[in-house]
Amino acid sequence: MFMPEDIKKILNNNQVIVFSISHSQYSEKIEKLCREICKLDCNVLYVTLNKPTTVIESFLKNAKADLNKFYFVDCVSKLLGAKKQVSVVSSPQALTELNITINKTLKKEKVDIIIFDSLSTLIAYNDSFMVVKFIHSFISNIRQLPTKILFTLLKEDEGNPAIKDVSMFVDKVTEL
Numbered sequence: 345m346f347m348p349e350d351i352k353k354i355l356n357n358n359q360v361i362v363f364s365i366s367h368s369q370y371s372e373k374i375e376k377l378c379r380e381i382c383k384l385d386c387n388v389l390y391v392t393l394n395k396p397t398t399v400i401e402s403f404l405k406n407a408k409a410d411l412n413k414f415y416f417v418d419c420v421s422k423l424l425g426a427k428k429q430v431s432v433v434s435s436p437q438a439l440t441e442l443n444i445t446i447n448k449t450l451k452k453e454k455v456d457i458i459i460f461d462s463l464s465t466l467i468a469y470n471d472s473f474m475v476v477k478f479i480h481s482f483i484s485n486i487r488q489l490p491t492k493i494l495f496t497l498l499k500e501d502e503g504n505p506a507i508k509d510v511s512m513f514v515d516k517v518t519e520l
Contacts, residue, residue: 351380355457355492358515360483362463362495364502365520373520374461374496375403381494382409386456389415389449393436393465396421415453417445436469439478446482450489457492463507464498472506483513496520 354361365373381388382404392400397418404411411429419433419442431445449455466475479495486493499519501507511517 351377352384354516354518355384358492359487360493360495360514360516362497362511362514362517363520364497364499364517366499370496370498375407377494377496377520378404378409378459379407381457381459382407382413384457385413387413387415387454389417389446389453389455389458391417391419391442391446391458391460393419393469394462397427397430415449415455417442417449436465439470439474443478443482447485450491455491457494458486460493460495462496462498463510464496464501467501467504467506472504475506476509479510480513 363373363377378390378400390397390400397416398421400416401411401414404414414429416427416430417433418430419436419438422432422434431449433442433445436442446458463475463479466478470478483493495510495514497507
């Protein structure tokens with residue numbers, strides 16, 4: 345069983361982390377991760393490629409999170425301009441647009457942690473080589489900042505060659 349102190353320790357000792365999560369427990373584990381992140385009292389950028397921001401906000405509210413500490417990049421719902429703290433990207437395939445949108449948010453807001461949900465979705469929508477290039481560039485840019493990145497990944501995708509390549513760029517891959 346993964347304990348809250350484990351998440352804190354992992355965050356303290358690493359800047360770029362991949363959390364591998366079983367498909368059958370994915371939603372439950374993401375909610376748990378978010379609950380633990382909320383306890384850290386930090387600003388979070390949640391990049392969602394597979395659920396609309398409204399769904400993420402719902403479980404954050406249930407976790408009694410301060411939504412003023414969350415910013416979102418939403419590649420799913422296309423709720424353009426719906427909320428100040430939500431930036432919309434046209435689709436998970438729009439890697440350049442995604443990169444620009446994340447960078448704009450990071451320049452505009454103080455972000456301590458980025459939750460990138462998920463590498464599995466990114467690979468489902470894009471060419472593997474392009475995903476590896478995108479993630480490598482993204483991580484290289486973030487390493488210049490005092491920001492942590494938490495990528496999520498379906499455990500079932502661990503064998504994907506692109507995931508193996510991405511794993512070379514991160515500090516830790518661990519099961520959640």
